[in-house]
Amino acid sequence: xxxxxxxxxxxxxxxxxxxxxxxxxxxxxxxxxxxxxxxxxxxxxxxxxxxxxxxxxxxxxxxxxxxxxxxxxxxxxxxxxxxxxxxxxxxxxxxxxxxxxxxxxxxxxxxxxxxxxxxxxxxxxxxxxxxxxxxxxxxxxxxxxxxxxxxxxxxxxxxxxxxxxxxxxxxxxxxxxxxxxxxxxxxxxxxxxxxxxxxxxxxxxxxxxxxxxxxxxxxxxxxxxxxxxxxxxxxxxxxxxxxxxxxxxxxxxxxxxxxxxxxxxxxxxxxxxxxxxxxxxxxxxxxxxxxxxxxxxxxxxxxxxxxxxxxxxxxxxxxxxxxxxxxxxxxxxxxxxxxxxxxxxxxxxxxxxxxxxxxxxxxxxxxxxxxxxxxxxxxxxxxxxxxxxxxxxxxxxxxxxxxxxxxxxxxxxxxxxxxxxxxxxxxxxxxxxxxxxxxxxxxxxxxxxxxxxxxxxxxxxxxxxxxxxxxxxxxxxxxxxxxxxxxxxxxxxxxxxxxxxxxxxxxxxxxxxxxxxxxxxxxxxxxxxxxxxxxxxxxxxxxxxxxxxxxxxxxxxxxxxxxxxxxxxxxxxxxxxxxxxxxxxxxxxxxxxxxxxxxxxxxxxxxxxx
Ligand code: ADP
Ligand code: ZN
Numbered sequence: 121x122x123x124x125x126x127x128x129x130x131x132x133x134x135x136x137x138x139x140x141x142x143x144x145x146x147x148x149x150x151x152x153x154x155x156x157x158x159x160x161x162x163x164x165x166x167x168x169x170x171x172x173x174x175x176x177x178x179x180x181x182x183x184x185x186x187x188x189x190x191x192x193x194x195x196x197x198x199x200x201x202x203x204x205x206x207x208x209x210x211x212x213x214x215x216x217x218x219x220x221x222x223x224x225x226x227x228x229x230x231x232x233x234x235x236x237x238x239x240x241x242x243x244x245x246x247x248x249x250x251x252x253x254x255x256x257x258x259x260x261x262x263x264x265x266x267x268x269x270x271x272x273x274x275x276x277x278x279x280x281x282x283x284x285x286x287x288x289x290x291x292x293x294x295x296x297x298x299x300x301x302x303x304x305x306x307x308x309x310x311x312x313x314x315x316x317x318x319x320x321x322x323x324x325x326x327x328x329x330x331x332x333x334x335x336x337x338x339x340x341x342x343x344x345x346x347x348x349x350x351x352x353x354x355x356x357x358x359x360x361x362x363x364x365x366x367x368x369x370x371x372x373x374x375x376x377x378x379x380x381x382x383x384x385x386x387x388x389x390x391x392x393x394x395x396x397x398x399x400x401x402x403x404x405x406x407x408x409x410x411x412x413x414x415x416x417x418x419x420x421x422x423x424x425x426x427x428x429x430x431x432x433x434x435x436x437x438x439x440x441x442x443x444x445x446x447x448x449x450x451x452x453x454x455x456x457x458x459x460x461x462x463x464x465x466x467x468x469x470x471x472x473x474x475x476x477x478x479x480x481x482x483x484x485x486x487x488x489x490x491x492x493x494x495x496x497x498x499x500x501x502x503x504x505x506x507x508x509x510x511x512x513x514x515x516x517x518x519x520x521x522x523x524x525x526x527x528x529x530x531x532x533x534x535x536x537x538x539x540x541x542x543x544x545x546x547x548x549x550x551x552x553x554x555x556x557x558x559x560x561x562x563x564x565x566x567x568x569x570x571x572x573x574x575x576x577x578x579x580x581x582x583x584x585x586x587x588x589x590x591x592x593x594x595x596x597x598x599x600x601x602x603x604x605x606x607x608x609x610x611x612x613x614x615x616x617x618x619x620x621x622x623x624x625x626x627x628x629x630x631x632x633x634x635x636x637x638x639x640x641x642x643x644x645x646x647x648x649x650x651x652x653x654x655x656x657x658x659x660x661x662x663x664x665x666x667x668x669x670x671x672x673x674x675x676x677x678x679x680x681x682x683x684x685x686x687x688x689x690x691x692x693x694x695x696x697x698x699x700x701x702x703x704x705x706x707x708x709x710x711x712x713x714x715x716x717x718x719x720x721x722x723x724x725x726x727x728x729x730x
Contacts, residue, residue, distance in 0.1 A: 187237045212237065356406055357408075360430070384409070
């Protein structure tokens with residue numbers, strides 16, 4: 121079959137089975153390569169649509185596609201979604217009942233099963249591999265392929281054994297997929313999965329529907345509350361915190377404030393965790409407060425915000441975590457609240473850890489880049505994408521683009537700061553240095569005789585907050601260092617040129633605290649009538665999902681809902697041009713949907729328009 125034939129058949133499946141109008145980015149090219157028998161490595165950001173890249177070839181080809189996936193919840197959701205779309209799929213993992221396993225085996229033998237999701241440890245057992253030899257395998261997909269790499273943060277040793285699939289099935293095309301893009305991880309995947317011949321596809325990592333916002337920490341809890349309140353009612357979100365204790369604390373706090381918040385961290389009992397994850401994916405308006413233990417495999421498309429209440433370890437972590445917002449392509453917000461203390465704490469953790477020095481250096485450098493993101497005065501998206509080697513123009517809708525931070529010539533205050541640090545012998549922490557600069561004496565300062573220093577009180581025109589901002593920016597720009605042992609402020613070599621006046625230095629003016637409304641997510645505007653239809657469709661979806669015991673978004677997601685509300689289709693034929701409704705879903709739900717939309721139209725005809 122020619123490439124054009126493959127693509128036109130793939131497009132028919134895209135439309136009829138999945139209800140989508142066209143391929144996104146590399147999807148078409150990936151499908152063509154895989155269908156042409158090539159191995160493929162696909163690097164696409166979260167939410168870009170990796171699954172279709174193997175699901176469509178699986179549907180087009182005779183035989184069974186085997187999908188390696190590390191997370192049970194994710195597998196089950198995918199299988200439920202495929203079945204609703206009319207595709208025969210199953211999952212095999214520790215929780216699969218024996219009779220279900222027998223049915224799966226029978227369907228595999230008869231050739232009726234198109235996709236089988238299987239956990240990595242099970243995929244490489246001799247028994248399973250032998251069984252696979254007795255059936256016709258169309259392709260092998262390895263999801264979350266970065267798990268094979270120690271560079272990534274989700275290393276899973278069992279992934280290293282997946283090279284066996286290449287050995288046992290050398291002629292079956294394989295596709296590895298991941299949202300982790302760095303070069304080291306990519307090389308590891310090709311190496312450990314024996315795929316050096318693979319065609320590599322790298323899509324843009326831009327997530328245009330996510331708004332990036334960063335605020336300086338000033339009593340983080342209240343700021344969080346204000347932020348969440350500004351996001352509208354009943355929205356679903358994730359709040360990431362650094363420690364388990366903080367997770368518990370914040371979850372309880374949000375509950376007291378009337379939100380449906382649930383904690384999630386590795387210290388909770390497995391059954392509690394599973395139940396919380398289940399509620400998060402199936403109910404509306406849940407806010408999950410979590411450590412990074414909550415993450416991989418969250419495929420809920422309508423997460424409207426991801427808030428970080430503490431600074432993440434690296435830009436990679438941050439990007440992956442914030443990327444869990446807005447997978448449906450609708451407006452979403454990434455909100456980050458940070459302070460210099462976060463940076464100090466995290467760095468201490470790294471330095472006190474068990475890693476070797478090389479690893480520690482890598483991690484400290486990553487943390488510094490993260491501080492750079494927090495402190496950057498230009499487009500946040502530009503900063504993030506540059507980190508993934510992508511150049512873009514300023515996005516126009518991050519906080520810095522919307523309200524460009526004013527900057528000022530900071531040579532004088534910075535010189536004052538540096539010389540004060542110098543005169544204090546580089547031996548005192550930030551708060552002490554700021555007290556000396558502002559001429560605020562205390563017992564220790566008097567005892568140390570530091571009231572006599574020439575720099576005592578030369579910085580009294582700036583507030584503590586303003587000085588902290590200056591210090592933070594100097595740390596982010598590499599002029600200053602904070603000793604990991606004593607927490608004292610120290611000058612780096614680059615500070616010399618500034619002290620000698622050989623270099624100019626501009627810093628961002630401290631932002632006034634924002635009021636909640638200004639940071640509100642761009643809401644989709646709906647008329648009263650549309651709002652009513654939205655609520656009716658949503659209630660129907662929830663009821664139906666409960667009945668089928670699947671998450672509501674598997675029936676259809678908010679993007680579909682929005683399309684329905686905007687177009688108010690009145691016939692089954694009109695449904696086929698709605699986003700995300702393929703033939704099987706139209707057959708199953710079409711009548712109900714038309715009835716609900718019809719009611720809304722009737723309401724209009726009766727003259728009740730708004
Ligand atoms: P990820 O890359 O994170 O695994 P998914 O495969 O879960 O992303 O896809 C994210 C969402 O985008 C899903 O709801 C999926 O159905 C939808 N999607 C994928 N491809 C397309 C497309 N070509 N057009 C419209 N929606 C798509
Ligand atoms: Zn921007």
